[in-house]
Amino acid sequence: MRTSEKYVKGLRKMRRNIRIGGETVDRDDERMIGAIRTLSATFDYAAMPENEELMTATSHLSGEKINRFCHIHQSTDDLHKKQDMTRFLCQQLGGCVQRCMGIDALNAVSVVSYEADKMNNNQTEYYQNYLKFAERFQKEDLVGCCAQTDVKGDRSKRPHQQADPDLYLRIVERKSDGVVVRGAKAHNSEAAQADEILVTPTRFLTPEEGDWAVAFALPGDWEGITQIVRPAAARSRKYLKIPFEGGMADSFTIFDNVLVPWDRVFLCGEHLLGGPLALLFALFHRHSYTGCKPALTELILGMVALMAEYQGIAQASHIRDKLAEIIMVIELTYAAGYTGSDKGSTKMMTPMGLQEVGPGTHIPDPIYCNVGRCIAGENAYHEMMILADVAGGLPATLPYEEDFFDETTRPYLEKYIMRNPEISAENQHRLFRAFSDMLCSSYGGAAAVGMLHGGGSPIMEKIAITGQYDIEARKKLVKKLAGIKD
Numbered sequence: 001m002r003t004s005e006k007y008v009k010g011l012r013k014m015r016r017n018i019r020i021g022g023e024t025v026d027r028d029d030e031r032m033i034g035a036i037r038t039l040s041a042t043f044d045y046a047a048m049p050e051n052e053e054l055m056t057a058t059s060h061l062s063g064e065k066i067n068r069f070c071h072i073h074q075s076t077d078d079l080h081k082k083q084d085m086t087r088f089l090c091q092q093l094g095g096c097v098q099r100c101m102g103i104d105a106l107n108a109v110s111v112v113s114y115e116a117d118k119m120n121n122n123q124t125e126y127y128q129n130y131l132k133f134a135e136r137f138q139k140e141d142l143v144g145c146c147a148q149t150d151v152k153g154d155r156s157k158r159p160h161q162q163a164d165p166d167l168y169l170r171i172v173e174r175k176s177d178g179v180v181v182r183g184a185k186a187h188n189s190e191a192a193q194a195d196e197i198l199v200t201p202t203r204f205l206t207p208e209e210g211d212w213a214v215a216f217a218l219p220g221d222w223e224g225i226t227q228i229v230r231p232a233a234a235r236s237r238k239y240l241k242i243p244f245e246g247g248m249a250d251s252f253t254i255f256d257n258v259l260v261p262w263d264r265v266f267l268c269g270e271h272l273l274g275g276p277l278a279l280l281f282a283l284f285h286r287h288s289y290t291g292c293k294p295a296l297t298e299l300i301l302g303m304v305a306l307m308a309e310y311q312g313i314a315q316a317s318h319i320r321d322k323l324a325e326i327i328m329v330i331e332l333t334y335a336a337g338y339t340g341s342d343k344g345s346t347k348m349m350t351p352m353g354l355q356e357v358g359p360g361t362h363i364p365d366p367i368y369c370n371v372g373r374c375i376a377g378e379n380a381y382h383e384m385m386i387l388a389d390v391a392g393g394l395p396a397t398l399p400y401e402e403d404f405f406d407e408t409t410r411p412y413l414e415k416y417i418m419r420n421p422e423i424s425a426e427n428q429h430r431l432f433r434a435f436s437d438m439l440c441s442s443y444g445g446a447a448a449v450g451m452l453h454g455g456g457s458p459i460m461e462k463i464a465i466t467g468q469y470d471i472e473a474r475k476k477l478v479k480k481l482a483g484i485k486d
């Protein structure tokens with residue numbers, strides 16, 4: 001397994017194709033250090049002996065010990081461990097762990113590349129390509145990200161109906177040495193910190209949309225790829241240091257006539273499999289959310305409880321209501337993901353019903369994962385509202401840290417920030433600053449939108465839930481109980 005030092009060293013060697021604010025910058029630009037620290041933690045925690053069981057796995061391809069973020073789930077136990085690892089790391093880091101897009105795409109592609117070869121009577125070699133890629137990915141302990149979400153243009157139009165066909169990434173030429181693609185992917189989290197970008201379609205495709213049915217993996221600095229990055233982090237602490245300062249960075253990833261060598265192609269033209277791949281990545285990713293979201297909401301719970309104590313309102317009945325509400329979201333989301341893991345199998349819902357798919361990859365149950373992700377997503381801003389409610393307005397108007405340490409203003413701020421006399425001024429200040437980071441920083445704002453839309457907007461989960469739940473069986477049940485015969 002790699003060390004975080006080697007991971008960061010690798011990033012520094014990559015081609016400079018990262019743009020921020022009108023400039024070409026290094027991958028370890030200080031605005032992205034928080035994201036690098038976060039990803040580094042996935043190596044550091046995996047190397048700790050006490051985390052071995054949770055954070056490492058035995059590769060079914062090589063038999064070697066690997067970081068669980070590179071593993072292809074072989075059992076329901078693997079699914080449980082992925083959910084628990086995600087929750088554990090997000091608790092430790094106080095935010096999104098940012099390495100799940102890679103493992104989720106890796107698992108989704110394992111199934112669809114295999115099915116594509118089967119559909120093509122083994123005239124294609126997508127699964128062999130995938131295996132070669134996955135073996136290297138595991139051996140070198142690579143960081144992957146997933147570029148699924150197309151920029152999508154006019155939302156009422158399909159890919160082939162757009163005024164500009166590049167608004168969904170597509171194949172523009174098939175050559176002897178590879179396939180040329182053009183388009184852009186939005187919201188590509190941590191692509192600037194990833195070794196490899198896994199690209200998948202974003203939606204179901206029609207027969208005229210074979211050119212949009214393309215999946216592949218390329219290094220993030222490949223010729224023709226430009227990443228326009230929006231980093232987000234809370235203001236770096238000057239005096240009140242905290243144990244971990246994270247951050248995130250999302251790329252607008254441009255593919256300008258990029259040649260993808262054939263041995264890196266996992267799908268090329270099979271429109272029937274574009275949708276299942278989109279659905280599977282989303283499913284694995286929503287399963288990840290049932291691990292991360294409980295952890296993030298646990299932090300919100302702790303913040304609300306602590307703030308109530310500091311404000312002197314811990315006994316108020318509305319606080320108890322708020323805490324209970326938050327706990328219900330945490331544990332319902334986790335329970336849904338847990339059941340999703342437990343009911344996981346090598347089957348997937350297809351138009352022909354539940355079918356055995358893929359090479360043995362374990363897929364979590366879609367209903368439970370979508371239910372969990374939807375509950376979490378729809379509550380994201382409600383939780384922000386509870387935070388703002390319990391804290392009052394100070395997170396938004398808190399003076400700069402420097403003013404708390406300035407000779408002239410320090411006595412005033414320390415005197416007037418006081419609430420509960422049992423709590424020191426510094427600790428009250430620290431807690432309000434944590435609220436300010438969560439509610440008012442560029443990181444907090446971006447993370448909240450991510451909690452709502454990341455992994456798919458709630459409407460997407462509702463479509464997945466109602467599309468796969470056996471509603472007809474429930475109608476029949478009611479007819480039987482009501483004595484309706486038709």
Ligand SMILES: Cc1cc2nc3c(=O)[nH]c(=O)nc-3n(C[C@H](O)[C@H](O)[C@H](O)COP(=O)(O)OP(=O)(O)OC[C@H]3O[C@@H](n4cnc5c(N)ncnc54)[C@H](O)[C@@H]3O)c2cc1C
Nearest residue numbers: 146147148149155187188189449450453454455456457459
């Ligand atoms: C912080 C963050 C990180 C993310 N990370 C990743 C990542 O790493 N990789 C990745 O691939 N994606 C990522 N995403 C993308 C995420 O999956 C999308 O944001 C989500 O699927 C919504 O897509 P969109 O942003 O294009 O919004 P839109 O699809 O434009 O949605 C906006 C609104 O329009 C509605 N709408 C859209 N189409 C229709 C229609 N045809 N009819 C009616 N209503 C419609 C939606 O319901 C929604 O209310 C990330 C998003 C965020 C915010």
